Amino acid sequence: MSSAKKALELLSYFSISRPEIGLSQLCRIAKRDKATTYRHLQSLENAGFIEQNALTKQYRLGPAVMQLAQIREATVPRKEGARHALTALADATGETAHATVLSGQTLYGLCECESPRHAIRAVIDLNTFPLHATASGLCALAFGPEDLLCVAAQDLERFTANTPTDTDGLTSLVDAARATGIGRAYKSYAEETYGLSAPVFDQTGQFAGAVAVASVATRFTPKLEQTILAELIIAAREITRNWGGVIPAHVEAAWALSVKKSNAMEPAS
């Protein structure tokens, strides 16, 4: 593994829930040598990617990332293009909505929007999304580049009893997503959550990411599913438009079938 990659990987250990990390602690987390880790941290600090809390000596993300994010968003305004649709989605469903972006073979969390309706709700710690266990991931496998499925099949980490851990289980979920235009993760990532997701496309015509709703499994009803489904499709259309893409015809067709079926099961809301 290249030294640059190792240094960059250190950044991925910072998160909202763990925003400051000490040297020794980071060595444990990353399972790396202290001297090496220290040198990497120095490189990162020099470049402004991290800085040291003067009081605690712990490291935290630095100001350089703010600049880069601003340049990125000015170049490819993904977040801006998703914001409105996400808040509307969270508002209409009363659940937590979020969007993801595919880059290379990794699905990254873009932003999250919680609804205040329920005290118990899913919170998304924005991170990379496992392709096989999340609704957004299944969307990526179903509608993204084909080689993604091979990559995902290599690492079928088990998160819950429902996580698909063999290729057959995974492909059946992906096929279902293709057929319905919707990715579904029923307790496959976290024990209590039910995720539904719809694909989003960009100006290259390719799959660019997904928009998703994470709901608490215990309050999931056919009625709620019907609402989420309808709103998800609206959001996916809006974000796709903002990202300069168009929904492929076969996806629109799959959605139409899904909605029809959903309405049939729970008629006249």
Added chain:
Amino acid sequence: MSSAKKALELLSYFSISRPEIGLSQLCRIAKRDKATTYRHLQSLENAGFIEQNALTKQYRLGPAVMQLAQIREATVPRKEGARHALTALADATGETAHATVLSGQTLYGLCECESPRHAIRAVIDLNTFPLHATASGLCALAFGPEDLLCVAAQDLERFTANTPTDTDGLTSLVDAARATGIGRAYKSYAEETYGLSAPVFDQTGQFAGAVAVASVATRFTPKLEQTILAELIIAAREITRNWGGVIPAHVEAAWALSVKKSNAMEPAS
């Protein structure tokens, strides 16, 4: 130079004005070998820091920087703490306002806010700020850690005829900043701009950054200076409060003198 540092440095060549860069182009800019640069780009791409435009093969910043920025801002909400004061500052002065953050020995642009009042106005390409040639930089030298001045004196790059290029010239500007509580860059960075800046402090009690106004030199009048001065101080106080700091007494005293002197020169606005 470490490989990690070299890879990270590549990211700094992306900017709002040059958001996408091809391999060969980047090699020229960074004055690096093509094979090496390519490998570095691959590392960066793997980590999600850059991605390739599928059509043009050019590289641009990737989604990972968005996540990191979100974590950084959740950890240390610098931007949020500066936003309101900056818009108010731009609004009150009719000029472009911006804020900078010191991390290590580098002064980073945080955010910029333009006023629509004039068609001709300064635009800040958020980047690292040269300590010797910008108003914010002079603030950092005047109120930041002492070793900063030694570092800055090592690299006195000339930008204009007014750029201080010897230690004496620089120290006199820094001394002036200390005496007035205000950093001044009169055509020392760009030929047409006049920058005024005030220091901002954080909860450690240290200098944390600066807030600044970049004005067009040709429309600069004592009257405008008086306005900028007053508003700058208000903004610096507000941002300092939001960042959890307090303005040191000697800085407040210097400001009081500056305002008094400025009022005396242009009485009864």
Added chain:
DNA sequence: AAACAACGGTTCGTTATATGAACCACCAAC
């Protein structure tokens, strides 16, 4: 259409650079 130049990407022998066990100095708890 042939020649050219510029592009992104790859190869391979050389050599510089990353590595990590062992090492400080420091601090807090007991």
Added chain:
DNA sequence: GTTGGTGGTTCATATAACGAACCGTTGTTT
């Protein structure tokens, strides 16, 4: 004063970074 935890440093070793030269493609020029 011992113990266990920090953040930070050293130096011989070995690994991975390096770059000249290479390939295949593309789009422009003659």
